[in-house]
Amino acid sequence: MAHHHHHHQSDSHRDPREVDASLDAANQSLADALRASFNVLKFIMLVLVVLFLFSGVQFIDDREEAVVLQFGRMWSGTRKPGPSLALPYPVHETLRVPVRQDNVIVIEDHFIFRTDAEKGKPLGNLRRFTLDPVKDGALMTSDNGLVHVQWRLVYRIDNLIDFVSTVADGGTADAESLITAILDNAAIHAATNYTAEEITRHKSNDLADDVRRRVNNRLEELGTGIRVEALDIPESSVPIPTLRAFAMVSSAENQKQKMIREAQQERSDILNACAGEGHPLILAALDAWDLAKASGDEAVVEQKRVELDRLIETVAGGEARAEVLDAESYFTTAVQGIKGDEAEYNNFMDEYLRAPDLLFTRLWAETKQKIYRREGVKKWHLPPGQKEVRIIIGEDPQQRLIDEMKQIERKTGWAGRK
Secondary structure (H helix, E strand, O other): OHHHHHHHHHHHOOOHHHHHHHHHHHHHHHHHHHHHHHHHHHHHHHHHHHHHHHOOOEEEOOOOEEEEEEOOEEOOOOEOOEEEOOOOOOOEEEEEEOOOOOEEEEEEEEOOOOOOOOOOOOHHHOOOOOOOOOOOOOEEOOOOOEEEEEEEEEEEEOOHHHHHHHOOOOOOHHHHHHHHHHHHHHHHHHHOOOOHHHHHOOOHHHHHHHHHHHHHHHHHHOOOOEEEEEEEEEEEEOOHHHHHHHHHHHHHHHHHHHHHHHHHHHHHHHHHHHHHHHHHHHHHHHHHHHHHHHHOOHHHHHHHHHHHHHHHHHOOOHHHHHHHHHHHHHHHHHHHHHHHHHHHHHHHHHHHHHOHHHHHHHHHHHHHHHHHHOOOOOOOOOOOOOOOOOOOOOOOHHHHHHHHHHHHHHHHOHHHHO
């Protein structure tokens, strides 16, 4: 116990300077640690401040444009692709929108509801006996029919400021909802100008153009900055329960159109063969001539006839042209023949007036020479002074052989090749 007491007594009598020195060293270590921690904290805060200041800087890719809002209001014009400098939120907010690309929407609000398993199958293979007005969409046509129409729409944002101001503050979901609503309304009105057959067959493009025009007009009225670039109808159909009956009507219509096309082609072939490619002008001239004759005005009739003759002579082809050429050739030949006959007659008349007996003798001699030179004419020579002539009925075999050889030569052209 005495030893313990002595130890306690020695601690109580330690030098205070030693105690203060120990405390100063601890405080210094603590101060150094706090100072180092504060420096690290300042560095981190500086980094955070720098990151915060640069958080408003964004990079706009090639498909996008951007606008910058200042406290929720438009602050600058559009920003092109590249880095966009702005202050951090909430001072500035950069809205990036894909305006440099075509955006595609497939709208089936007016089409038959199909499950994922049914999509891609022919509509005729779907078992539908009635329409479900809750699920199945349709359009009413001008002939009080129903048609199902699927739309494929391509749109583009061509004015970003108007788009951000009136439609959305970024992204395209709101834009597509707006376009779909406007298209639904436009299609309902436009479909009333077409029949079910026209929409499902040969005028679907006309309907699509009509709806696209209506949608663009409405988007422009609302100042949305959106423009529909293209709109088409990938699929269209009458209600499935009426498909078979409609197909029969369509088949009959196809047959009718085929017969009409064949008739038109035959008409064109006949007219081309008759009058060539100029037949439309000649037909129009014929119609004008008929109208003139119906009016009873002889002057107009003669004028139209002259015009028709001129067209036939200048533009007609085919058989008409051949007939014109034949007529012209016959006319030329006939005129030349008449002129030749006239000249021969005048020559004979002059010779007759000078010596009629000599003319008759010469003509008789020439006529006999023509007769003698003609093939098939049999010739007999009588000796001078012979009073009696006996003719043996029947052909001379030798002469017949000669005649046959001559006929063969004429047909084969053998004589010309000798």
